[in-house]
Amino acid sequence: MHRPDTLDEAVELLSTVDNPMVYGGGTAIQILIKQGILFADNFVDLAGIPGLREITPGAGVLTVGPMVSVRRMETDQRVRAHAPLAAEAYHQVANPRVRNTASAGGNIAHGDYRLDPPTALLVLDATVLASSVRGTREIPVREFFVDFQETAIEHDELVSGIRIPAQPPGAGRFVKNSSLGENDWPCASASVLVTGSTMHIGLGAVAPTPRYVACDATGLDDQGAVDAALAAIEPELDPIPDVRGGVAYKRRLARATVEDAVRAAWKDLQHA
Ligand SMILES: Cc1cc2nc3c(=O)[nH]c(=O)nc-3n(C[C@H](O)[C@H](O)[C@H](O)COP(=O)(O)OP(=O)(O)OC[C@H]3O[C@@H](n4cnc5c(N)ncnc54)[C@H](O)[C@@H]3O)c2cc1C
Structure with a gap:
């Protein structure tokens, strides 16, 4: 397990080590390992990188760090006021134990067709920030889910944020x-x-x-x-x-x- 101290270190690892895999909250990874479905030589754990648990307000947009927990997406007053529909979808993920550990970045990156939060992120026209050694690009959630268990994230990229526009009147x-x-x-x-x-x-x-x-x-x-x-x-x-x-x-x-x-x-x- 690699435990980088910075985002730069994390993306550097993703582009240099063999068969890397980003480790968010680990709720999906742990199950897939136990089921014998998942093998990765080098996990890159984001837990120790400062700033990845921030929720940052901007002009009409909240930027959510990838390690913000699903539980916080459900309870944070800024998220609830800014995009109540998203807060409700995060609230309905699994159970409190999973929500406390799972991360917002890991949730969307997991790419499962059954995920709850993406339904809200799709209608709100949110975007995903994807970072690698080449820099950061912004992917509309509407273009993020490419195929069964496949997202637009490249193998050497990680989700470094989710940008959620304010829920419009209606x-x-x-x-x-x-x-x-x-x-x-x-x-x-x-x-x-x-x-x-x-x-x-x-x-x-x-x-x-x-x-x-x-x-x-x-x-x-x-x-x-x-x-x-x-x-x-x-x-x-x-x-x-x-x-x-x-x-x-x-x-x-x-x-x-x-x-x-x-x-x-x-x-x-x-x-x-
Ligand atoms: C019992 C159970 C019930 C569940 N029920 C629901 C449900 O009802 N609704 C729902 O929506 N979800 C459900 N989930 C899924 C849950 O939401 C995911 O397990 C969780 O969101 C994944 O987040 P994590 O941070 O733990 O990801 P991890 O387990 O750490 O990672 C999952 C995947 O995402 C990748 N990843 C993680 N973080 C990043 C990142 N920042 N950048 C790029 N890739 C990354 C990992 O490499 C891995 O491929 C359930 C899970 C469990 C265990």
Whole structure:
């Protein structure tokens, strides 16, 4: 295990040592090692690098350090005021034990199609900062999830931040449905953000990658909005059958999850 003191040292290690792997909170890594799925010669632990646990406000944007815990994303007052939809999605990750240890950077870098927070980051149009010895680039979350368990992060890059724009006026709702138990991975999750005349929808667990769609919501009542949302998500639904459900069940649950999120958002709009 390498324990660099600076970000420069960390990215230098990623470009020089054999078969490196960034170590965030370790919640996913530890399980994959125990399952005999994961082998890495050189873990690069980010825990000792000062500054990576900072949440930094900027002009309409919060920059979240990669080692900020999922628990803090759920509870930090600045996150809750700036992007309540994101705070709610982080709040619904697993259980308090996992949330205390898992990091925001590790969560998104993990690239799992079932992750909850990316659904909110997609609709909020957040970006990921990716650093390497070549410098830092900014990747829209909408371009981050490339394929099953594959992200836009290169092998010698690490997630050095997540930039979250302020949640715009309107209504935002996150809904998660699990089939094996309350704290389990979702079988379907959805973030819906209605702002101006546009409805943004982020989907988790219903396809090999988190998905984003948007549709026009001009003049729609709640039923019209549900119909528009269901039509918009239909081409994106490509669930992977597993112990949590088959394809038909997951498609049905995806539709029900989106419908619940849309109806809740519309109710909020009416009471705003
Ligand atoms: C029991 C259990 C239940 C769960 N349920 C849910 C759930 O309901 N919803 C949900 O969203 N998630 C769920 N998770 C997943 C959880 O969110 C992830 O395990 C966690 O977010 C990963 O964060 P970590 O910091 O522990 O990452 P790690 O385990 O340290 O790393 C995970 C992956 O990300 C890479 N990585 C870590 N940090 C960085 C970085 N800064 N830059 C580049 N790569 C990096 C690692 O190399 C590794 O490939 C669950 C996990 C467990 C163990």
